[in-house]
Amino acid sequence: MVKMKKEIIINSSIGETRIAILENKHLIELFVEQPQHERMVGDIYLGRVVNVVRGMQAAFVDIGHGQDAFLHFSDIGDQLLDYKAFIDLNGKKQAPKRNSRPIPREGQEILVQIIKEPISRKGARVSTELSFPGRFLVMVPNSDVAGVSKKIYRVKEKRNLKKVVRDIKPEGFGLIARTVAETKSEKTLRNDLDILLKQWKKVESKLRKVKPPALIYKDVTMASSVIRDLFTNDVKRVAADSKKLYREITHYLKDVGSTLEDRVELYKGKKPIFDHFGIEVEFEKSLSRKVWTRSGGHVIFDHTEAMTAVDVNSGKYIGRKPPEENILKVNLEAAKEIARQLRLRDIGGIIVIDFIDMLEPKNKKRLYDEFTRELRKSRAQVNIAPISEFGLIELTRERVRPSLIYAFSEPCPTCDGLGRVINESTVLTKIERWIRRFKTERKEWSLRLIVHPSIASYMSAGIVSNVRRLMWKYRLKIEIVKDDSLRTDQFRIVLKKDGEDVTDQFSI
Numbered sequence: 001m002v003k004m005k006k007e008i009i010i011n012s013s014i015g016e017t018r019i020a021i022l023e024n025k026h027l028i029e030l031f032v033e034q035p036q037h038e039r040m041v042g043d044i045y046l047g048r049v050v051n052v053v054r055g056m057q058a059a060f061v062d063i064g065h066g067q068d069a070f071l072h073f074s075d076i077g078d079q080l081l082d083y084k085a086f087i088d089l090n091g092k093k094q095a096p097k098r099n100s101r102p103i104p105r106e107g108q109e110i111l112v113q114i115i116k117e118p119i120s121r122k123g124a125r126v127s128t129e130l131s132f133p134g135r136f137l138v139m140v141p142n143s144d145v146a147g148v149s150k151k152i153y154r155v156k157e158k159r160n161l162k163k164v165v166r167d168i169k170p171e172g173f174g175l176i177a178r179t180v181a182e183t184k185s186e187k188t189l190r191n192d193l194d195i196l197l198k199q200w201k202k203v204e205s206k207l208r209k210v211k212p213p214a215l216i217y218k219d220v221t222m223a224s225s226v227i228r229d230l231f232t233n234d235v236k237r238v239a240a241d242s243k244k245l246y247r248e249i250t251h252y253l254k255d256v257g258s259t260l261e262d263r264v265e266l267y268k269g270k271k272p273i274f275d276h277f278g279i280e281v282e283f284e285k286s287l288s289r290k291v292w293t294r295s296g297g298h299v300i301f302d303h304t305e306a307m308t309a310v311d312v313n314s315g316k317y318i319g320r321k322p323p324e325e326n327i328l329k330v331n332l333e334a335a336k337e338i339a340r341q342l343r344l345r346d347i348g349g350i351i352v353i354d355f356i357d358m359l360e361p362k363n364k365k366r367l368y369d370e371f372t373r374e375l376r377k378s379r380a381q382v383n384i385a386p387i388s389e390f391g392l393i394e395l396t397r398e399r400v401r402p403s404l405i406y407a408f409s410e411p412c413p414t415c416d417g418l419g420r421v422i423n424e425s426t427v428l429t430k431i432e433r434w435i436r437r438f439k440t441e442r443k444e445w446s447l448r449l450i451v452h453p454s455i456a457s458y459m460s461a462g463i464v465s466n467v468r469r470l471m472w473k474y475r476l477k478i479e480i481v482k483d484d485s486l487r488t489d490q491f492r493i494v495l496k497k498d499g500e501d502v503t504d505q506f507s508i
Contacts, residue, residue, distance in 0.1 A: 006235045010223055011273050012242035014469055015429040019226050020279045027282040028343055028377075032407045033222035034425050040114045040124060041401065042133070042219030044203065045069075047126075048212040049108045059104045060123075061112055064213035067123035071112060073103065075127035079142075080104055086111055086141060087207055109212050117401040120305055132196050135228055135256035136181040136189055137165075139196040143174030151179040168193055173200075180232050188257045195255065227252065231260060238264045241273040270440040272433050280433075280508055286344050287408060293333040295319075301341065303405060307350035310338055314356060328363045331355045332370055339374035348380070348399020357391040368393070422489040424458040427451075428466055431491055435474050437506040438493075446477040448499075450492040453482040 007022040021029035033039055045063035049071075052059045060068040080102040104110065116125035132139040146166045148158050161177045164186050169175040170193075181189060203217050210216070220228065223240075227249050231238060240246045246266040253261045267273045274280040285291060291299045296316030302309045312334040319326030338353060358364055364387050371393065375382045384395040409420035422430075431449070438447075449467075451459070459467045460480060471478050479496065486492070494501045 007277075008226065008231065008235055008238045009273060009277050009279060010238070010240040010242070010245055012223075012240070012245055013429050013432050014466055014473075015425040015432070017221075017223055017245075018274070018283075019223055020274070020277070020283075021226075021230065022277070022279070025278065026340075027279055027286075028340060029346075030283065030286065030344055030404060031222050031226055032404065034407065037407055039219070039222045039225065039401075040117050042114065042225070043215060044111060044113045044130060044217035045126075046207065046210060046212045046214045046216050047110060047112050049104045049106055049110065052104055052106055054103070061110070061126060062213050063112065063124070063126070064215070065118070065123060067118060067121070069112060069114070069124045069126040070122070071104070071126050071128070075115065075125070075129065076102060076104070077127075077129040080110065080128055084207075087204055111207075111216065116399065119399070119402045119406070132199055133178070133228065134192045134196045135252075135258065136178055136184055136192045137196065138176040138178060139193070139200070140174035140176065141200065142172065145174035145176065147174075147176040149177060149179040149181070152177075152182050154182075157182055164189060170197065184257075191257050224248065224252065231258075233260070235260075236263065239267045239273065239277075240264070241267040272436050275433075275437070275508075284508065286341070286404060291337060291341060293330070293337050295329060295333055297330040297334055299334050299337055299341070301345075301347075303347075303403065307352060308347050308403075310351065310353040312338075312353070312355045324358060324360055324363065327356045327358055328367070331358065331367050335367060335371040336374050339371060339377070342375075342397060343378045343380070345404040346401065347403045348397045351395050351397060353393045353395075355387070355391050355393065421487070424455060424488075427455055427489055427491070428459060430489075432470060434491075434493065434503075434506050435470065435476065438502070439474055439476075441506075442502075444495055444497065445475065446479075446496040448479045448481055448494045448496050450481045450483050450486065450494070452486045452488045452490070453484055454488055455491070456480050456482045 005024050007025075009020045009022065011018045011020075016032055016034040019031040020027055021031075047061040047063040047069065049059050050062045050068055057073045059071045059073075061071050063069045110128055111130060112126035112128055113130050114124045115127045118124045130141050132141075146162065146169050148161045148165065152158050152161065161181060165175050165177050168186065168190055175193070177189070199217070206214075206216050219225065223245055227238070238249065240249065243266060246264065249264050250261055253264070267276070269276050272280070274283065289301055291301070292315070293299065296314075296318075298313050298315040300311040300313065302311075312331060314327070314330050317326070317330055319329065321329075334355065341347070342351065355367065358367070368387055372384060375384065375395075380398040382395055382397050384393065387393055405420065408422060408426045410423045412421050435447075459465060467478055467480060470476070477496075483492075492501060492503045494503075
């Protein structure tokens with residue numbers, strides 16, 4: 001069995017922060033944070049219940065966003081407390097549990113935590129069961145739980161950890177040891193708990209001052225959450241191209257007593273970091289509708305608001321074996337690629353896959369088993385149905401945040417959302433990556449950037465505009481020229497000294 005080598009690569013630019021997870025140098029997950037799409041999962045709000053719909057088993061909560069948050073009754077837990085019950089919680093007993101699930105009432109002021117990002121016209125999904133994840137522990141206010149991660153399998157270690165958790169658990173709080181807490185000392189866990197309790201003190205203090213709707217607690221940034229949740233012993237390297245992020249990561253690891261600090265490095269290469277690690281090409285593929293497989297077959301991804309449809313085609317593949325064996329090979333390659341793309345694109349909700357029809361039941365079973373095995377590599381929960389008589393596989397995949405395509409694109413104003421175009425922030429990032437490649441090979445310092453008028457306005461807006469930041473960062477003089485014949489995702493760059501068009505020389 002090949003030993004899995006995992007790496008975390010972080011690219012920070014003016015327009016966005018991108019975090020890639022590699023396994024044996026293959027891109028398997030990508031996280032993106034942009035200023036207009038900041039991470040919300042984990043944020044805690046003081047909200048007010050505005051509507052209770054018993055027929056839907058749900059309530060809608062005003063948390064100060066454009067759309068009310070969705071609170072399903074199953075996300076309430078055994079008790080529903082007004083926010084005042086959370087003030088001065090330390091040292092107090094938990095409220096008694098009820099026999100039936102409580103139902104919120106209109107006008108009630110409650111604390112809720114976002115568990116799923118808002119998607120399209122749907123508001124965020126929230127829960128009243130709050131949790132504060134640390135590096136090694138998860139703290140649960142108003143609970144008495146003392147647990148250990150199910151992913152810790154060694155019985156002795158599990159028993160020892162549970163004893164430590166019970167010993168250090170403060171009154172009024174539940175505590176769960178995370179997978180990375182395995183083999184950690186009691187002192188290390190106490191330090192992590194102290195950090196969590198300090199966070200809770202800030203929440204208590206804010207609760208005394210604000211009125212709903214109000215943000216009470218903002219969880220860490222995307223980069224910090226990936227380091228907190230995914231930087232485990234099996235990760236051999238974390239590389240970041242930003243000094244600020246590098247310092248944040250190393251300081252965080254020191255604060256929580258982690259021993260993995262020496263695996264973090266600051267990337268200083270001339271090439272863009274995603275180019276250096278071979279990620280950029282894979283990233284571009286992740287936005288494509290069509291993805292090719294090794295033998296010449298291809299997979300088509302079509303997104304709708306309700307579901308994602310995936311179609312498998314034989315494409316260029318011409319096999320020399322009997323037709324059934326050729327089809328099986330195409331389907332098996334497609335199954336592996338589809339599982340990887342679902343993870344990479346972070347596709348959630350209902351997914352229907354149309355594999356090429358096969359006649360032999362044993363081949364259908366083999367395809368189903370292989371696909372199920374590949375899906376288990378993801379952290380997201382998946383429910384999969386058997387292959388139907390029409391050769392379809394239907395599954396649901398846990399959705400926490402919008403799919404990758406929604407982070408990098410926006411509805412097209414021309415086709416009213418039937419197609420998608422790259423958004424302004426992503427175009428800026430592509431221009432910055434082009435400039436970085438240009439600077440590694442050329443010494444010219446004066447360029448003319450030709451873009452669509454909307455991109456020109458976006459780059460020039462404000463006193464400290466995006467184009468000024470590019471000029472300061474790369475020591476260039478950039479003149480912006482508007483050209484409405486270009487698409488919004490296109491740009492041309494020419495040298496000012498002689499008008500030479502050098503766009504294609506430094507594009508992927």
